[in-house]
Amino acid sequence: MPLVIHPHxxxxxxxxxxxxxxxxxxxxxxxxxxxxxxxLEPALPRIxxxxxxxxxxxxxxxxxxxxxxxxxxxxxxxxxxRRVKLVFTRHASQKASAYTRWLARNADAVVALTSEGVxxxxxxxxxxxxxxxxxxxxxPADRDEAWRKxxxxxxxxxxxxxxxxxxxxxxxxxxxxxxxxxxxxxxxAALVGLAKGKDQQWxxxxxxxxxxxxxxxxxxxxxxxxxxxxxxxxxxxYTEGYSMVHIEAMASGCCVVSSRLKYLDTLIEHGRTGxxxxxxxxxxxxxxxxxxxxxxxxxxxxxxxxAEYAQSKCGVEHEAxxxxxxxxxxxxx
Numbered sequence: 001m002p003l004v005i006h007p008h009x010x011x012x013x014x015x016x017x018x019x020x021x022x023x024x025x026x027x028x029x030x031x032x033x034x035x036x037x038x039x040l041e042p043a044l045p046r047i048x049x050x051x052x053x054x055x056x057x058x059x060x061x062x063x064x065x066x067x068x069x070x071x072x073x074x075x076x077x078x079x080x081x082r083r084v085k086l087v088f089t090r091h092a093s094q095k096a097s098a099y100t101r102w103l104a105r106n107a108d109a110v111v112a113l114t115s116e117g118v119x120x121x122x123x124x125x126x127x128x129x130x131x132x133x134x135x136x137x138x139x140p141a142d143r144d145e146a147w148r149k150x151x152x153x154x155x156x157x158x159x160x161x162x163x164x165x166x167x168x169x170x171x172x173x174x175x176x177x178x179x180x181x182x183x184x185x186x187x188x189a190a191l192v193g194l195a196k197g198k199d200q201q202w203x204x205x206x207x208x209x210x211x212x213x214x215x216x217x218x219x220x221x222x223x224x225x226x227x228x229x230x231x232x233x234x235x236x237x238y239t240e241g242y243s244m245v246h247i248e249a250m251a252s253g254c255c256v257v258s259s260r261l262k263y264l265d266t267l268i269e270h271g272r273t274g275x276x277x278x279x280x281x282x283x284x285x286x287x288x289x290x291x292x293x294x295x296x297x298x299x300x301x302x303x304x305x306x307a308e309y310a311q312s313k314c315g316v317e318h319e320a321x322x323x324x325x326x327x328x329x330x331x332x333x
Contacts, residue, residue, distance in 0.1 A: 002331055003061040005047060007070040008037035012194075013221050015162075015244045016066050016091055022133050026320040031327075037070075056081035062327045066091065071103045085330040087111060089128075091242060093263075096121045108330050111323075113242035114263040126326055131316035132247050139253030139307045140228035143300075147229040152188045152215050156296055158232040158289065159190035161223060161245050164216075165199045169236030169259060169279070174206045174214065176286040181213045184293040188212075192226050194219035227252035231299050232292055235259065238279045250274065251310035255299035257288050273306040 004027060008020050021041055027033035034047035055061065060083035065071035071088050078084040088107040090096065093116045096104070101121065104110050110125040112118045118125045140146040147157050160173050170191055177189050191214070195203050207214050220226060227233065233249035235258040246267060249256050256274035258264060259281075268274035275292075277284035292299040 002032070002327070003047070003055060003059065004031060004033040004064065004327055005052070005061060006033070006035050006064050006066070007073065008035060008040055008066070009069050009073070010037075010067060011039065013039055013219070018223075019130055019244060020066060022131070022316050023320060023323065025133070026131075026316045027324065029320075031324065053080075056084070059083070060085065060331055062087060062330065064089065064323075065107075068100055068103055071107065075103075075106055085109075085327070087326065087330070089113075090117055090121050090125075093117050093120050093240065093242070109326055111326070116262055117242070126322075128319055128322045128326070129314075130242060130244060130247070131314055131319035132244065132251055132310075134251060134311055134315045136224050137227065137248045137251040138311070139303070143228065143231065143253065146225065147231075150225065150229045152190060152217075153212060154188035155186040156232075156293075157188055157190060157230040158234065158293065159192055159226070159230050160234050160236065161192045161226060161230075161249070162235075162237070162243070164191060164193045164195035164203055166202065167238055168193075169238055170203065171206055172236045172280060172282050172285060173234050174210075176282050176289060177214070178210065180286065180290055180293060181210065183290075187293050189214040190226075190230070191216050192218075192220055192223070224248070224252065227254055230254055231296060231303070232257060232289065234285070234289070236279075236285065237261070246274075247310055247314045250303075250306035251314060253303040253307040255292060255302040256306060257285065257292070268306075272302065273309050274302065 006020050006024050021044055024033055024035045024044055028045045035044050036047050062085045063074040064087040065074050066089050074086045086107045087109045088104050089111040104121055104123055110123055111128050112125040160170050162168055164170050227249050233254040233256050235245055237259055240261050246256055259279040260276040270276050275288050
């Protein structure tokens with residue numbers, strides 16, 4: 001059975017990292033799929049460089065890159081082993097640079113996450129949506145207890161999960177939530193994610209005067225307890241390639257309040273499985289949050305609807321099946 005390799009050369013743990021871990025675990029159930037590179041969970045199926053060099057020349061393999069540097073390494077491997085098939089997933093939805101498009105043109109297959117991703121890369125591509133580990137991302141038995149375990153105080157949690165920087169919209173969230181927290185003393189807000197350099201100073205200035213009503217726990221490599229504790233997950237980003245946060249939060253029973261990114265129309269039904277506001281619309285976000293913080297039972301009901309949908313449609317097995325079909329076609333061709 002041909003070897004499939006997903007490289008990971010990034011120095012930080014990101015959403016792409018979590019995706020690589022999830023899809024490698026699922027693909028490895030039925031095929032010889034391995035990861036290579038640092039900063040991945042220790043139990044993940046892996047291959048060492050020495051074994052890869054040995055197998056490269058005598059058997060076909062698929063090298064599935066997720067970043068430019070990984071794709072460049074794939075091109076080098078193809079010079080050494082002529083039966084190397086290259087797959088390149090572009091996770092971003094912004095217009096691709098000339099260098100990225102050159103790399104993608106040298107792939108045997110390009111994967112995009114959405115139709116916007118296909119437009120951004122401006123090359124023929126197969127759309128494969130991300131899936132998640134539904135064994136990990138699932139509603140808690142008791143959300144009140146899950147929130148208490150986080151130790152942040154209050155009865156309910158509302159927050160943002162993801163890298164902290166202006167383009168991700170946390171500034172809008174703080175502006176929207178600031179006047180609401182005094183009105184809703186049972187609620188605590190959280191910004192879960194990494195802030196670096198000048199972004200740390202920016203966020204610290206935004207949070208002045210909020211005390212322990214808005215907490216910044218930093219980057220969390222194990223993120224599912226946060227989804228299980230939060231009642232409302234806010235995603236205020238201005239633009240996004242394909243965020244895992246939405247489906248992870250939905251599968252965990254969170255009520256998602258998100259900026260209306262184009263690809264989300266197929267995932268969230270406004271008012272039933274989540275809520276939308278226009279990117280940058282602080283007033284619209286505040287009105288939604290005020291309504292849900294006044295009626296936590298409505299947030300719970302929407303979270304239950306979201307979990308039911310995500311648990312039936314967003315499992316990683318769907319993604320793994322689509323990728324395996326693509327690999328088989330490349331190797332047969």
